[in-house]
Amino acid sequence: xxxxxxxxxxxxxxxxxxxxxxxxxxxxxxxxxxxxxxxxxxxxxxxxxxxxxxxxxxxxxxxxxxxxxxxxxxxxxxxxxxxxxxxxxxxxxxxxxxxxxxxxxxxxxxxxxxxxxxxxxxxxxxxxxxxxxxxxxxxxxxxxxxxxxxxxxxxxxxxxxxxxxxxxxxxxxxxxxxxxxxxxxxxxxxxxxxxxxxxxxxxxxxxxxxxxxxxxxxxxxxxxxxxxxxxxxxxxxxxxxxxxxxxxxxxxxxxxxxxxxxxxxxxxxxxxxxxxxxxxxxxxxxxxxxxxxxxxxxxxxxxxxxxxxxxxxxxxxxxxxxxxxxxxxxxxxxxxxxxxxxxxxxxxxxxxxxxxxxxxxxxxxxxxxxxxxxxxxxxxxxxxxxxxxxxxxxxx
Ligand code: SAH
Numbered sequence: 001x002x003x004x005x006x007x008x009x010x011x012x013x014x015x016x017x018x019x020x021x022x023x024x025x026x027x028x029x030x031x032x033x034x035x036x037x038x039x040x041x042x043x044x045x046x047x048x049x050x051x052x053x054x055x056x057x058x059x060x061x062x063x064x065x066x067x068x069x070x071x072x073x074x075x076x077x078x079x080x081x082x083x084x085x086x087x088x089x090x091x092x093x094x095x096x097x098x099x100x101x102x103x104x105x106x107x108x109x110x111x112x113x114x115x116x117x118x119x120x121x122x123x124x125x126x127x128x129x130x131x132x133x134x135x136x137x138x139x140x141x142x143x144x145x146x147x148x149x150x151x152x153x154x155x156x157x158x159x160x161x162x163x164x165x166x167x168x169x170x171x172x173x174x175x176x177x178x179x180x181x182x183x184x185x186x187x188x189x190x191x192x193x194x195x196x197x198x199x200x201x202x203x204x205x206x207x208x209x210x211x212x213x214x215x216x217x218x219x220x221x222x223x224x225x226x227x228x229x230x231x232x233x234x235x236x237x238x239x240x241x242x243x244x245x246x247x248x249x250x251x252x253x254x255x256x257x258x259x260x261x262x263x264x265x266x267x268x269x270x271x272x273x274x275x276x277x278x279x280x281x282x283x284x285x286x287x288x289x290x291x292x293x294x295x296x297x298x299x300x301x302x303x304x305x306x307x308x309x310x311x312x313x314x315x316x317x318x319x320x321x322x323x324x325x326x327x328x329x330x331x332x333x334x335x336x337x338x339x340x341x342x343x344x345x346x347x348x349x350x351x352x353x354x355x356x357x358x359x360x361x362x363x364x365x366x367x368x369x370x371x372x373x374x375x376x377x378x379x380x381x382x383x384x385x386x387x388x389x390x391x392x393x394x395x396x
Pocket of ligand 1: 203204207227228229230231232233248249250251254278279280281300301302
């Protein structure tokens, strides 16, 4: 096995159990290692610190599998980690009965580069790093054993794989399904999940609790759901008794699935749902011009910043939509606003939203801070894992 030696002082972050080793921390690699191979990580004095996956093409040169020098990285290692991750979900009452559930949340479950989501008896895996890619077989096999699921589909088609020198990989790893579209039930609403063509692994599971919260707030309100995707928030608003729900997305296919999802739920009053295929930035302005007003607005945009380097551009985009949404908010109305950009901290997001309120000429107060559901945990040693943050605001 090759040995990766760190520069003096760079062992500190590993000792604090931080899993990423950036290029600037690496002094040298002794021995041969191909992308994804496991390397021993040692301090400049030769003290064994961790075992990590080597990613020569990425600025994150290595990601730690284990901080235990005695632990071997083999099939049994992945079986232990995957089993523990699945067991953690089973131990939380709000998660144990879910049809749609994140089983593995990468670094925060001790498995950098590994995402696994369960939809009924199908697991969808996404492997984003060279190390994760290398252990595909062990990860898939462990997931099948730990869950008893019938099928595993791979959706490793994310952009970040390019930074690792990896091609996109998609397709069935185990079993097949005749119909690629699956359905789950979330908070009593049925939702189709397109694991082959949908975003992420098909669905935004991280917003489960927040969608339930929305249902509690929606009664008799006129609701605007911006960036609605397949209507997760919209259908919860209808289930909660909203007077009307206007949903906007720029993607035709997402809106087509959204309407199919509505049809899957005959208990909901479809006549209260209106759909607009449009750019949210432009449509918020148009609606202001048309004198529209809403009692409850949801802003759940896509990631505007992957890294802190893009935070400034992202800040302008967040400010723009929040400012224009606040101008559409009826007196006393509620705004549920999110950022899923890793490069924008919760503190920065709050500042941006405060600036938007000021420029909109509105006062508002935070009534709740919102985050991802419990199947998207954040390892205390890896605060970067906290990508989703939201604010529930009550306007004056
Ligand atoms: N709230 C959704 C997830 C939102 S994902 C849920 O709970 O499932 C972000 C969505 O924003 C995607 O559907 C994408 O098509 C859409 N989108 C991205 N840019 C947009 C824009 N400028 N205007 C409108 N929709 C946009």
